[in-house]
Amino acid sequence: MFTELTYNEALTVASRDSRAAIFFYTPLCGTCKLARRMLEIVDAAIPGLTIYTCDANFAYPLLESWKIQSVPALVYIDQGRPVDIQFAFSGVDDLYTRLKHFFA
Secondary structure (H helix, E strand, O other): OOEEOOOHHHHHHHOOOOEEEEEOOHHHHHHHHHHHHHHEEEEEOOOOOOOOEEEEHHEEEEEEEEOOOOOEEEEEEEEEEEEEEEEOOOOHHHHHHHHHHOOO
16 A cells, blocks of 8 residues: 655654655656556555655655655665665565565
């Protein structure tokens, strides 16, 4: 399931003590659309998975503090801090493996 976040909501999700994945994108980015499609396939394959999405155009302070300089970016959050940032989306199988392992 995808849940769209505003900047303030992204801060709230990031500050929780649980694991989360936030996908940062821009609406006109073709690579972002392709990455989102891959995430949709992975989402359908992993029951109960929630991936948060956030328009990078409205989350600049968060992107700056996490040193995200390009989109698409999938940020893996654990204990309220980013533990990994994925910029390259090489394929559905790699994405599936990374998300399955992270949320296991």
